[in-house]
Amino acid sequence: MYLKNAWYCVSWDKDLKDQPLGIKILGQKLLIFRKQDGSVAALDAVCPHRYAPLHKGRLENDILQCPYHGLEFNSEGRCTLNPHGDVIPPNANLRSYPAVVQNLAVWVWMGDPDKADPSLLLEEQDWTSSDKFARGYGYTHVRGNYQLAIDNLLDLTHGPYVHVGGFGQEPRKMGLKYPMNHEFFVEDRKVHSRYYRENWRTNLFFRPFFPHDYCDQTTFMCLHQPSNLTLDITVLEVGAENGLPSEFIAPSFHFITPETETTAHYFYAAGHNKLIDDKTVTAKMMEGVRVAFEDEDEVMIRDVQEAMESTDLLSLKPAILESDIAGVTARKMLAKMIAEE
Amino acid sequence: MYLKNAWYCVSWDKDLKDQPLGIKILGQKLLIFRKQDGSVAALDAVCPHRYAPLHKGRLENDILQCPYHGLEFNSEGRCTLNPHGDVIPPNANLRSYPAVVQNLAVWVWMGDPDKADPSLLLEEQDWTSSDKFARGYGYTHVRGNYQLAIDNLLDLTHGPYVHVGGFGQEPRKMGLKYPMNHEFFVEDRKVHSRYYRENWRTNLFFRPFFPHDYCDQTTFMCLHQPSNLTLDITVLEVGAENGLPSEFIAPSFHFITPETETTAHYFYAAGHNKLIDDKTVTAKMMEGVRVAFEDEDEVMIRDVQEAMESTDLLSLKPAILESDIAGVTARKMLAKMIAEE
């Protein structure tokens, strides 16, 4: 069902402050907190004594107090105090998970701790720290299996049907074909899905940043298995080479973390290299992204999940189109990785 | 569970305009739309590509566009366009269902299309088009198995207990018997349940149409298997023959369509042959009907469904009264028809 030996996003780094965070991922309740040295601890979130929700407890000096009977735990999950007696039972400890910060996000390794491999993290992206970019963040709870959210991102042909609102795409005339210049390839644990459009009407969503009616647009989507995607959009003047001052670059993250079999967390962030000092512009862009993901994609994914009555798309033998190649390949790759694990 | 080779009501004719309608019946998601020639198409409502809800798609020139990736389907369910490539997979077509308009309603045949038999439709009723009648319409979602709604209609002894509100019936004094003059018979696929009352206090609900304190009332209920009922009420002056100018006639439809095992659609319409030009009177009558069905019957049916914890009433071995004869007979008839199918 899930690949365990992998890094999953549980929070934006900036959102993990002095309160512990409770989150369910891969069907397990986890507790995340910031340690005094700035690093992050990830522990099982349920007290082994009476199953209380530990993320509702007090956190002081890297020690967490259970909100029910006051057992205390350190950042490795060891029970350090039973306030009511002399004995700490050997099964009163919490499982801990490797956790790191990278690419603006907090990541947890859900499999064998000895196999936790930092090289499997998405490599640090320049735009996350560059002063040439402004950045915004968001989160959407998805009422569908995480692979539906991945499919949705790997096949962007849905844009002009689903995103007439948030991304301001023009709806398609019926009865016509709209082939896209699409490139697809697999590399290690990555699935690339790239779209090229030349002399294309500039998307309304990009107009504040790129004031030309027509453009050449490149859209690079990459899935880093099992469930984290990067999307890099570049908008150029028609026929221009990359690197001109007018070039608009919008990189983004789409980190999907399974919550249960039929729900997922969707952490997204986006940057832009124009109008970077105008916070209103960034806020407006992120509101468009929120509408697109929350009011448009998520509603579709929820409808699909409900209609499927399953989490295994391929077992339903759907009609498969050429445009499904990235999504189907990603599903088969992941199924193989899970089976090998 | 359901009789498949039968016509089920999915909408009032007047309510099916230029937007496609999504409705679940017999556990299946259907899509209904009006064709340009005025006839009706009924298709499976889930896209065979990615399980998107097709009733949320665009409809133009009898072609429906999937709201997710834009596949197009004609009114027979054939996929006519894949906008993103050259191939339309053979399994990209939708199942279609025979659909017709009759008696103010849209009907769908859920079984073998080759067996779709117009003679099994409820025969056209005069009052639906006569200028001697005014008409009103309604719909209630029922949180109970469809057979509970049928039972409720076939045994009208519940009136003075359940309908003290909407139908303004006088509650019964406790400790007394209230035998009704009841006639019951079966004819082909029909179950008739008829009640006669002579020199009876006129129901408050009928007073605007029939301004006499006492009346002779005949109440003819007929189930057309599997789940569509007609109710014809006639109110006469005491001892009068049918046909006097003061005769009040109120025919009505009660079309029940199973949605799931424990929910149903209830389409109702009613006519009246007095004050037919006063829309306020019709509206007030229909509001009384709505209160009776939605706030009184439906709440009772929901409570009963919850208490039964089953959909098979007879298997629970309930106490059976003489007044249950029509309902029990109808259940046994339908069980036999389903078994034969």
Add this chain to the structure above:
Amino acid sequence: MYLKNAWYCVSWDKDLKDQPLGIKILGQKLLIFRKQDGSVAALDAVCPHRYAPLHKGRLENDILQCPYHGLEFNSEGRCTLNPHGDVIPPNANLRSYPAVVQNLAVWVWMGDPDKADPSLLLEEQDWTSSDKFARGYGYTHVRGNYQLAIDNLLDLTHGPYVHVGGFGQEPRKMGLKYPMNHEFFVEDRKVHSRYYRENWRTNLFFRPFFPHDYCDQTTFMCLHQPSNLTLDITVLEVGAENGLPSEFIAPSFHFITPETETTAHYFYAAGHNKLIDDKTVTAKMMEGVRVAFEDEDEVMIRDVQEAMESTDLLSLKPAILESDIAGVTARKMLAKMIAEE
């Protein structure tokens, strides 16, 4: 799952007036009503004819009328009238249950009626009728297995973690032990859990009744199997003997009745022997109790129930502390009683 041969609380005596009461206990829908002689009848709440909710019916002269078709039942559950025919089927009667009033509450015996034993009722407590006490009442619906509510009461070490609000307890400093002087013993069907504190800072909750900064406090909790608890708190001046005029006594009831496997009814009442003529003080005390039980305990129990994903705590092999002795003993006792039954 449940002990059947036992008395369960279904209502406060004062709350059972002239309307019948419907309540689900031990998974069964019951109907309770007050008879004209002041005693109480308890019957199955579902009509054997068509599964209608009888507690919504009319009650006159100890006769209950079904709200669907008007069948009438007497207080022993016998069907006394079928208003629509001559025959009352033999299976049209309702099961009745022994029911009595004691300790301000209405009690129903859910097992074999021949074994209904008044001596198994909680013995009448003086404070329920004494003019030396004022009294208040409450009810909370608990979204957890009834045994979680019992555990919560038998181990009061949770107070300073959970009840910083309603009971105004001071939160504990982290890193320190807080051993309590605890006495535990079993006696017949009772489990006693007693706490003694000397020279203790007076709880804010008791200050209106006991205006001293420090006190000796005794807290006697007793479970009467299967699920009814008494709690007697006495607050004395430091070093004083019982019986001084300043002695503050707060007895209370905590009657837990299983509703379903994962929900319970919690009826609570409390008395106080100071300021007994000031209804504002009683109301304020009961509001503090309500906050503690409803907003604090109940939320914790719900979280625990959800995290356990089971109703059998011990089968999960939790970490067990010395402070769990009363709860664990009570669970083992009850499991044995249920197995013997």
